[in-house]
Amino acid sequence: MSDCRTTYRKVKEFVKCLYPDELKGNLHRNMNTLTAMITGIIIGKETQLPQIATNVPEEIKLPSTEKRFKRLIINESVIEQTYFLPFIQSVLINLGLEEMVLAIDGSLVGRGCICLMISLIYKHRALPLVFSVVKGKKGHLPEQMHVELVNKLRPLIPESTQQVIFLGDGEFDGTTLQQTLAGFGWKYVSRTSSNITIYADDEPFQIEMLATMLPKGHCKGLENCQITRKKYGPVTAVAWWGEDQNEPIFLVTNFLSASKTCTYYSMRFTIETFFSDQKSRGFNIDKSHLSCPQRLTRLMYASCLAYLWIIFFWYLGIGDRFVQTHTPS
Numbered sequence: 001m002s003d004c005r006t007t008y009r010k011v012k013e014f015v016k017c018l019y020p021d022e023l024k025g026n027l028h029r030n031m032n033t034l035t036a037m038i039t040g041i042i043i044g045k046e047t048q049l050p051q052i053a054t055n056v057p058e059e060i061k062l063p064s065t066e067k068r069f070k071r072l073i074i075n076e077s078v079i080e081q082t083y084f085l086p087f088i089q090s091v092l093i094n095l096g097l098e099e100m101v102l103a104i105d106g107s108l109v110g111r112g113c114i115c116l117m118i119s120l121i122y123k124h125r126a127l128p129l130v131f132s133v134v135k136g137k138k139g140h141l142p143e144q145m146h147v148e149l150v151n152k153l154r155p156l157i158p159e160s161t162q163q164v165i166f167l168g169d170g171e172f173d174g175t176t177l178q179q180t181l182a183g184f185g186w187k188y189v190s191r192t193s194s195n196i197t198i199y200a201d202d203e204p205f206q207i208e209m210l211a212t213m214l215p216k217g218h219c220k221g222l223e224n225c226q227i228t229r230k231k232y233g234p235v236t237a238v239a240w241w242g243e244d245q246n247e248p249i250f251l252v253t254n255f256l257s258a259s260k261t262c263t264y265y266s267m268r269f270t271i272e273t274f275f276s277d278q279k280s281r282g283f284n285i286d287k288s289h290l291s292c293p294q295r296l297t298r299l300m301y302a303s304c305l306a307y308l309w310i311i312f313f314w315y316l317g318i319g320d321r322f323v324q325t326h327t328p329s
Contacts, residue, residue, distance in 0.1 A: 221258025
């Protein structure tokens with residue numbers, strides 16, 4: 001129990017020090033509840049409310065703790081602008097990265113919901129930054145949803161960050177998204193299908209032609225081309241047959257270097273670790289029994305902050321740096 005109380009105390013310090021404003025009134029009470037949820041998730045590694053409540057080291061009867069959690073989950077005033085994004089912005093400021101590598105991916109969560117997440121790849125882990133939860137089954141989400149998510153993230157990037165690289169798989173190769181990222185001044189690498197049409201000197205051909213005679217362990221790039229019938233560009237089209245791949249894959253990017261494109265894209269697979277940690281290998285967010293996207297979103301505020309706490313305090317051992325160096329403004 002003493003270890004549980006130590007974790008609870010450190011989580012309270014983490015929340016208090018990273019939140020940019022003074023906590024008062026309802027905000028203070030709700031943050032206390034959120035802190036208790038984060039602690040229960042860390043200790044119990046479960047996201048079902050009864051199990052979370054069981055692992056909170058408070059001198060409060062179990063049913064009362066669970067009711068507090070339910071009230072927070074259904075509270076429509078608990079929104080990301082107040083209860084999640086301020087923490088993310090503080091984390092990014094504290095990390096002070098000159099280069100950020102971001103990855104986007106989606107996964108099933110709860111009952112019949114999909115979470116679309118943008119994460120920061122840091123020290124071989126994927127740290128959750130912004131996300132959206134919607135009803136649906138595993139499959140492609142509308143490109144407009146991708147664009148909305150990057151627009152949500154952009155204001156959180158510190159001015160000290162000199163370069164942002166955005167990575168996505170084949171679902172995230174839409175030209176509107178590419179145009180949005182390029183407009184931010186970000187670099188991007190997205191996987192695309194082998195039959196996508198590219199244009200070189202206004203001559204169309206399928207991107208898979210780049211893999212003709214391509215040896216395993218090599219890549220080939222074509223600069224200043226255009227893609228799809230929309231003729232979006234200029235972009236670089238890349239064919240890459242990695243040593244651990246059964247066949248070549250194809251990428252579109254605004255990097256000029258094909259080798260640099262492949263190096264960055266290989267980092268994208270890190271985000272799979274985050275969803276594994278949130279699901280089967282960690283918090284079992286997919287078994288939370290919640291089917292309402294809004295309520296599942298509020299639960300994920302707690303589970304994502306719990307994940308960040310574990311990474312900084314347990315995995316990297318740098319959590320005390322956040323608590324000691326950050327003072328709320």
